[in-house]
Amino acid sequence: MSAAPKHDEYDVVVIGAGPAGLAAAEMTAGAALSTLLLDENAGPGGQVWRAIDATPLKSEALLGADYWSGKQLVNAARDSGAEIIHRATVWSLDRNLEIGVSVAGGSAFIKAKRVIIATGAQERPFPIPGWTLPGVMTAGAAQTMLKSSGLVPDCPTILAGQGPLLWLLAAQILRLGGRIDRILDTTPRANYIAALAHALAFLTSPYFGKGLAMMREVRAKVRVTSGVTELVAEGEGKLSAVSYATAGGKRETLAAELLLLHQGVVPNVNLAMAAGVEHRWNELQLCWTPVLDALGNSSIPGIAIAGDGAGIGGAQAAVVRGRRAAGDAIKALRPHAKVIDRAAELARAERGRTFLDVLFQPAKQFRIPQGDTIVCRCEEITAKDVLDSVAIGATGPNQLKAYRRTGMGPCQGRLCGLTVTELMAEARGKTPQEIGYYRLRAPVKPIMLSELAGLPKTEEATKAVVRG
CATH class of the missing domain: 1.10.10.1100 (BFD-like [2Fe-2S]-binding domain)
Known part of the structure; x- marks a missing residue:
């Protein structure tokens, strides 16, 4: 069971223990700032490095070197002196940098001088006919089960959609001896032409070699159908088949007991929006992204956003963004501290990203x-x-x-x-x-009424609940 925060106030509170949050907390704590790192999961790593402490899959070849690269940062954050609390649900954040957090069935408000939101990304909705049937899951959910418990499909399974995660998941399932009957690639053919303008940066990025090798690995074992323009999950009470059509006019129905859907990830914006952070519609990534300065500072003084919650950039970019946000917090609270300028490092980490954004922009009919x-x-x-x-x-x-x-x-x-x-x-x-978008308010995650009733009956606490 996780313990409640030790103090009522911290110099820096980091929300989310994925790549960006771990990097930020390790830096601010290392600069002798009192740092609290709150994370909803049972252990550190976020989705990218999920269950890195607990996974039963210990062979590097199964999950890949990129997954295990997170171990060093996890250990560094733990050794930094930051207070780290897992299974902590942050359900409120306001302009006064007051944070409502639920831990072990009890809620409390804590104050911060600086807040770094590192809540990462979530999978983009993929609303197709039948997507609510039992037997239809997201690729991210399947990957969580794989990393946490080593579980892979052993029944007729279809992967459908597009994006790097789809191919990564396919490779990992196959390495573990799992079953994939077909991959239905929904990447619009027009996207390949549109992405050519950004190909040079991609060809010289780390993404190219890794991505090409992974696709070759998967294609050697699984049949891939490209140019899919229609997709339907069928069944009475549970999934029994997947029907699809392609741009070339081909139609086919495949028997299936499991359909894994994925068409990219988008920033997880609920907490930041509920706090009042300004967001704008991103025409390239087709989602809401926060309005930030170069160091990740938002429209609310004292609140910075790092990692994929600031715009999808991948794990390497998330680490750099976390460190840039942390460096700015250190400068604000320790004006004489020396902080490294990481602009060039971030540019290298984001190299080739535009190519991926254009190539894997989901088709209109799937959005x-x-x-x-x-x-x-x-x-x-x-x-x-x-x-x-x-x-x-x-x-x-x-x-x-x-x-x-x-x-x-x-x-x-x-x-x-x-x-x-x-x-x-x-x-x-x-x-x-x-x-526009939904007007989000606290609590942004479900909590028990008894937790609200048990909060301190101070005037400020009462106002915070009412503001939610």
């Missing part, structure tokens, strides 16, 4: 569903329901809540927010920026 396809899984709201609400006056995601309760379930919009924004924008002839 903006139609008809009876479920959009909001929590409330079982379909695309037609959303459009019907627009027709009778819903102008944006927040107004839609009153009509359909979208975004008001346990996930607080994580699985429907982007879809709702783009669906409503198209229906109203507006841009996603004009349509």
